Ligand code: XUL
């Protein structure tokens with residue numbers, strides 16, 4: 001038997017009464033809610049980079065994490081061991097899906113040809129492991145930000161050769177995502193943004209980014225890749241200003257460049273809060289535009305102003321996320337990818353197990369609570385009542401496009417003034433949510 005990297009048994013559902021820290025208390029994959037299983041609703045995915053590559057160094061200190069699968073070399077054997085650890089982890093945690101960047105799974109070589117060969121070797125192993133376990137790829141992506149060649153960005157670099165290298169890298173990343181049956185492909189900005197406008201031609205850079213994404217869409221079509229493309233908003237980090245700032249900026253960019261038919265959004269909690277929004281705001285905005293594709297599930301820290309990528313454990317947050325997800329009919333082919341890492345002080349392999357159990361249980365509870373609130377119907381009822389004036393009379397006429405300014409003036413001259421407003425009832429609504437937590 002190959003080496004065991006995570007010293008835990010398979011994590012099973014034991015129910016809310018269990019005191020076993022190595023069990024799910026709420027995530028019961030086969031349990032049906034609103035006609036689908038929990039596994040189908042939640043579509044949990046593991047993020048390869050944080051889980052198996054990130055040693056947890058920070059600007060003040062070196063890596064602390066024990067990673068017994070990693071010999072700190074750039075060898076293929078090391079990459080394969082990392083993959084063995086990953087699949088052991090997915091199986092033990094009942095994670096049906098995973099996500100990766102090309103450079104997470106295979107080392108960069110001396111040139112692009114060698115790098116692609118490295119990737120092919122590891123991807124063949126990943127395919128075998130997927131076939132052995134039934135675990136699938138939620139999305140693939142390309143790392144266009146770690147290597148020094150990308151210091152000015154990739155598709156928005158001032159250097160055309162960098163654009164070309166990034167294009168070649170994304171071409172290959174789409175190919176391996178297709179080979180592994182990935183159902184989405186993600187574009188996160190990386191260093192697509194700027195630090196000072198003094199050296200930046202913003203218009204030119206935005207045009208280049210659009211051209212780049214069109215090339216990806218065209219290539220996918222050419223090779224028959226049918227996965228969903230996703231654009232991931234983030235307002236800052238690593239650059240001062242990222243072009244993919246928030247859901248609204250991303251929707252505008254996609255529409256302005258004729259990409260809205262081909263690309264949806266991957267919304268991440270900590271990116272939403274860095275942009276000064278709540279996660280639910282970003283989800284509602286994207287979904288209302290028909291652009292909600294997938295979720296990177298994590299959270300920030302309310303006292304820290306950077307991307308802490310913590311595991312989500314706040315039930316209020318997961319409940320609100322699941323209320324929006326259920327309202328818009330679910331996430332598939334998207335999913336809930338834990339784009340999260342353990343704290344630098346939590347350096348043992350078992351900490352990654354606790355982290356995922358916590359995140360999965362928090363979302364399972366959020367799902368159950370959201371479904372109970374929906375079954376009760378009180379929130380919907382109060383919302384409908386608040387907008388009741390639009391259901392008939394002048395409101396219905398406006399919504400149907402049957403009114404103009406002259407008609408509304410005549411209506412109001414006749415009426416004299418508006419009917420009194422109703423209370424917004426925010427405090428009562430917040431009390432109602434708390435009753436279900
Ligand atoms: C960075 C981030 C990325 C993307 C994939 O903040 O979220 O990991 O999700 O490139």
Ligand code: CO
Nearest residue numbers: 232268296339
């Ligand atoms: Co992310």
